[in-house]
Amino acid sequence: MEIDEKLLTREEKADLKLRRLFEQAGFRRYAMSRFEPYDLYVENKDFVGLDRIITFSDIGGKLMALKPDVTMSILRRVSDVPGSLMKVYYNENVYRARPGDGAFREIMQSGVECIGDLGPSDIYDVILLAVRALDALHQDNVLTLSHSLFVAGLLNLAGVPAAMENKLLHLVRDKNADGIKKLCRGFGINEQGCALLLQLIGIYGPLEESIIKMSAIQGNAMMRDAVKDLAGVNAALLPFGAQQHVRVDFSIMNNMQYYDGIVFKGYLNGLPGGVLSGGQYSGMLQKMGHSMGAIGFAVYLNELEYLND
């Protein structure tokens, strides 16, 4: 049957483009149930990042939830098989409370997960796919990258105590340089340490330029590993010209307990919030008892409704 694309909504057209892209990149469709046991999210509340979930009791009295997240549904079904790599994509509705008034809404989410014996080239492939996914949605796009090891290494180097960490990360997320200086004074961090922490805001821009700035800091092993990873990404994107859309930005934060490598967020010009979010989350798999690597991203298709023609 021929598909007349003129009849499709913007969301449906985007979904179709992404499916083609994901299939071409060797990912296979993964279908799942609309419901999951509520316990799945309670046990991993920080990873899902949600306080409120729609629940109901099934016929046997078991408490179920309308799924607020797709990754957890996939993770609960994976098993450790040495040497194997699962590459899947999905298109699912998730149910989340809206920031502000807290009303629940249905969000159409499309994305990929790459789980298993993960090598650097698999990570680069997923990041390249994220750039291509943004390109498929809108030509004016930016993919911002951060690396949790660089952030953790820099905090370590600056001598940030545990009690200061969350407050500091909050200020980095807000790009609040004045707040960082004040916090450093409060915790007795010296000027040199404070200057280092301000780099988490100061280093922002094209990938190659940022890698040079990151390398210029006399860092520790964690920071050097992060620089190496990002240099690998840059080299992998260069042949396709995809690095042009990529910037380093440490203000994009995910829970560092679960995200333990490159994290990224995608923006389209004209849409107020990020439209794509992803990263490496091996820490989450370890918490679930697996010894595999994982990277993935989600695209929030409902956001596209607000894009001007």
Added chain:
Amino acid sequence: MTDFIRVALPKGRLGEKVYTMFDKAGYPCPELMEDNRKLVLENAEKGIRYFWVKPSDVAVYVQRGAADLGVAGSDVLVENAPDVYELLDLKVGICQMVVAAPVTWEDTGIRALRVACKYPRIAARYFEEKGRDIDIIMLNGSVEIAPLLGLSDVIVDIVETGKTLKENGLHVVENILPISARLIAGKTSYQFRHERILEMCASLKAVVEGQT
């Protein structure tokens, strides 16, 4: 077509003060200070468009992408936690968020403390950290009157000089946090207009440093 940087300014005295800082930083819009009722004003030559909005709404315009930049009080930013970047402390509109009570009042601790305020999240967080059980009474203005009429035991409010408190028989019991006006930016705007935004931020920073 001019690609304008859109700036949401808070209506009122603070907004006018903040505009003079933008003017000094090299982003004038003379029409803005004229006696007119226009809400949107621009200087095409400088590529800047200003608009006046209610102070508590500035962050909404910025977060939702209707403005690239805005100026909001840190009280609003702490209370509502909008998803925006907080680029610069403009060091104007300086005041304190405090707990105030009638001078004769003493906390006996035998029941939940009745707290009248316009900032329920800030008040709830502050007393939770202190481990004090409270009953929040949300008001939209003239908070100082609540303890005088027996509506609340204390208030959480913003104090600039302390004159209103004094004239109503109240005094500051505790300071919660210092407040000032902040330059905020939308996250998507920052990604696509970061050079101009950072340039404006640097010019404003020079103005702030020059006046302190």
